[in-house]
Amino acid sequence: MTRRAMVYGHVDLNLIDGSAIWVQGIVQTLSNAGCQVDLVLKAPIKTDRLTAPLAALPNVTLVKPFEDALLPELSGKSNGLTPAQVSKVLKALDTKAPYDLVVVRGLPAVSRLVADDVATGRLWTYLTDVPQSMVEATPEAVDQLTAIAKASRFLLCQTEELRGFFEGLVPEACGRSVLFPPVAPEVTGVESPPPPSADSALKLVYTGKYAPRWNTLEMAALPEQLGARGVNAELHMVGDKVHDDPKDATYKERMQAALESGKGVIWHGGQPREKAMQLAGAAHVGLSWRDADLDDSLELSTKVLEYGVLGLPAVLNRTPMHERLLGPDYPLFVDGIGANGPDHGLGEVVDLIAAVATDPAKYALARERTGAAAAQHTMTKATERMAALIERAFPSPRPNLPAAGARPLRVVVAGHDMKFFTRIADYLAALPGVELRMDHWETLNRHDKERSRELLDWADVIICEWCGGNAIWYSKHKRSNQRLIIRLHRFELFTNYVKQVKIRNVDTVVCVNRHYADLTAQITKWPAEKIVVVPNWVDGAQLNRPKLTGAQFHLGMIGIAPARKRMDLALDVLAELRRDDKRFHLFVKSKQAWDYWWVWRQPAERAHVDDLMRRIRTDPNLRDAVVFDGFGPDVPAWLRGVGWVLSTSDDESFHLSPAEGMASGAVPAVLPWPGARTVYAEEWVHDSAAAIAAEIRTVTAEGTWEDRRAEAQRQVIAAFDLPVVCNTFADLLTGAPQS
Incomplete structure (x- = not known):
């Protein structure tokens, strides 16, 4: 089924810069992924350098609010839409023919759409103009971003760093934030020049906007500076967007003069993207060197990727993000020496370029690294990512469910706590042929009986999450032509709830592992054929993120309360490892025992915590080696720094954290709790903490951690990945054979 997408970027497509290029790229990506795309323009078309290639696509329509006078106040005006006008235009278009997804870039526009309840739940939001440090994250900013996250189906994040920061800042972003990096165009017909030689001019190139913090005025001095070093150079500059600087009234004039008459500077003005790429492809070295104040940015310059597609080495600042992209030994990193001086480190840049221009090995290495990085950001890769997101948001029809046009299967999900089931319910609700409603219970036993009765009369299938009062009530009241599925967790099995369920009226009881399925049959005497095993899920798409440097020496533990989680055994593992190698650390993500009143009131629990803390303070192998991180849903970002996930509990029903660790690319280390x-x-x-320590020591010493974590990830995705578990529940709706 073709999905209808609306795209709006709060940027002027008459000017070529990174944000305008992003709009072009996202439209092309959606088009390639099979969507029918309406691109709403912010401003009247003055030049079609960016819009003409889009208008030529058969499944893309340009919506021109000014030219078509979509609002009375726009007629005859030439300035761009305000956020309020954006909201009116997009709402009118969506009301006339609702879109499946609405992709919007720009904080002012998105905030207004959220405030006006436009396309809520269908927004695919892309933001870069947001706080990128805790200092900038005022309470008002966090509230604004929280509202946006709640209203969005997806939050498209440009970099892993931005995604992780956003999730830590706004818990509601967790599970919604997805990585969608800049798109580098796939260019044909561009031949790179031979490597630099003394016989010809060294060609430098810059494409983009001209602004103080982009160091473009300093770049214009490079040909003359390199000439003084005996390197014949020329600089090609492409673009026509020159910024006014409120702090420097003469900046625009000086920048314009440098473009028009700078020594060795060849200014090509604004060009269509394809022409700009051709000009860049004829150069030897690309420039993406910026003010050191931008080193903490969580954004990735599209320019670097465009240069990489062309096989063009790029001069850029050394930052952790860039090191992960290109490697710490990349030869054209500006280290920031003198970056705060009047020339922003121009001398260092001259040294770097001169060295690479005369060293074929360095030049080849730089060229290879940027090309490899760009290969992960091509339009083909972007289309694959987009297609996966579309499938996630709009699952394909299933043969066991009603076809289009038929009455959908009516499903009720009933329960008091949906934290383990919300994502499954979201999937079922999105399935073609399913209509899903929620029966929210106040507690395990308390509910709105009138509401439950209405839903019971309406439903074809009832799913009870937890086997509490909900399962008892529905098992006593369901009709014979309705299906009832109960998902049983660990604690209910040892209560009176299971004794009150009318099992003859229950079609399926779901347990999360075989051990508890067998135990359920043994304790309840329910028919074994009604008890099935469907594991807990992990979201592989969310958890699979690049590991941080040193992760193979980092142990992780998620949840340490109550005492039966046995953090003391995790400390045994850590202490044993650190006797030989002080690189090992333990990272703990958890609430503390005192955060649970029913735990903290027990003397034995308080004594256990006291023993743990005293041991960490006094044992030289543990002191300064244990890091406590706050409890929260940002587990995928946290797991980037973890290479081993420990499960040292006395007992568990499933223990999800090792599975989450495996999906993240960490290696699980599990003690044999019942059912493990x-x-x-x-x-x-x-078999023991000592055995875990021996295994970790051996794997790290032999250098097989990468192989082990790859195998762990393969196993968990095959068995526990969210789509796998969701598909199983989709089969259970109709009693279809499990796939």
Whole structure:
């Protein structure tokens, strides 16, 4: 089914800069992914350098609010839309023919759409003009971003760094934030010049806007500076957007003069993207060197990727993000020496370029690294990412469900706590042929009986999340032509709830592992054929993120309360490892025991915590080696720094954290709590803390951590990935054979 997408970027497409290029790229990506795309323009078309290639696509329509006078106040005006006008235009278009997804870039525009309740739940939001440090994150800014996250289906994040920061700042972003990096165009017909030589001019190139913090005025001095070093150079500058600087009244005039008459500077003005790429492809070295104040930016310059597509080495600042992209030994990193001086480190840049221009090996290395980085950001890769997001938001039809046009299968999900089931419910609700409603219970036993009765009369299928009062009530009241599915967790099995369920009226009881399925049959005497195993899920798409440097020496533990989680055994593992190698650390993401009143009131629990803290303070192998991080949903970002996830509990029903770790690319290390071997493969289960330490020591010493984590990730995605579990529940709706 073709999806209808509306795209709006709060940027002027008459001017070529990174944000305008992004709009062009996202439209092309959606088009390639099979969507029918309406691009709403912010401003009247004065030049079609960016819009003409889009208008030529058969499934793209340009919506021109000014030319077509979509609002009375726009007739005859030439300035861009205000956020209020954006809201009116987009709402009118969506009301006339609702879109499946609405992609919007720009904080002012998105905020107004959210405030006006336009396309709520269908917004695919892309923001870069947001706080990128805790200092900038005022309470008002966090509230604004929280509202946006709640209203968005997806938050498209340009970099892993921005996604992780956003999730830590706004918990509601977790599960909605997805990585959608800049798109580098796939260019044909551009031949790179031979490597630099003394016989010809060294060609430098810059494409983009001209602004103080982009160091474009300093760049214009490079040909003359290099000439003084005996390097014949010329600088090609492409673009026509020159900024006014409120702090420097003469900046625009000086920048314009440098473009028009700078020594060795060849200014090509504004050009269509394809022409700009051709000009860049004829150069030897690209420039993307910026003011050191931008080193903390969580954004990635599209320019670097465009240069990489062309096989063009780029001069850029050394930052952790750039090191992960190109490697710490990349030869054209500006280290920032003298970056705060009047020339912003111009001398260092001259040294770098001169060195690479005369060293073929360095030049080849720089060229290879930028090309490899760009290969992960091509239009083909972007289209694959977009297609995966579309499938996630709009699952394909299933043969066991009603076809289009038929009455959908009516599903009710009932329960008091949906934290383990919300994502499954979201998937079921999005399935073609399903209509889903929620029966929210106030507690395990308390609910709105009138509401439950209405839903019961309406439903074809009822799913009870937890086997509490909800399961009892629905098992006593359901009709014979309705299906009832109960998902049983660990604690209910040892209560009176299970005794009150009318099992003859229940079609399926779901347990999360074979151990508890067998235990359920043994304790309840329910028919074994009604009890099935459907594991807990992990969101592989969210958890699979690049590991940070040193992760192979970082142990992780998620949840340490109550005492039966046995953090003391995790400390045993850490202490043993650190006797030989002080690089090992333990990272703990958890609430503390005192955060749970029912735990903290128990003397034994308080004593356990006291022992743990005293041991960490006094043991030289543990002191300064344990890091406590706050509890929160930002687990995928946290797991980037973790290479081993420990499960040292006395007992668990499933223990999700090792599975989450595996999906993130970490290696699980599990002690044999009852049922552990029915959840995790034998190779991950160890007999003691000492055995875990020995395994970790061996793997890191032999250099096989990469292989081990790849195998762990393969296993967990095959068995526990969210789509796998969701598909199983989709089959359970109609009793279809499980796939």
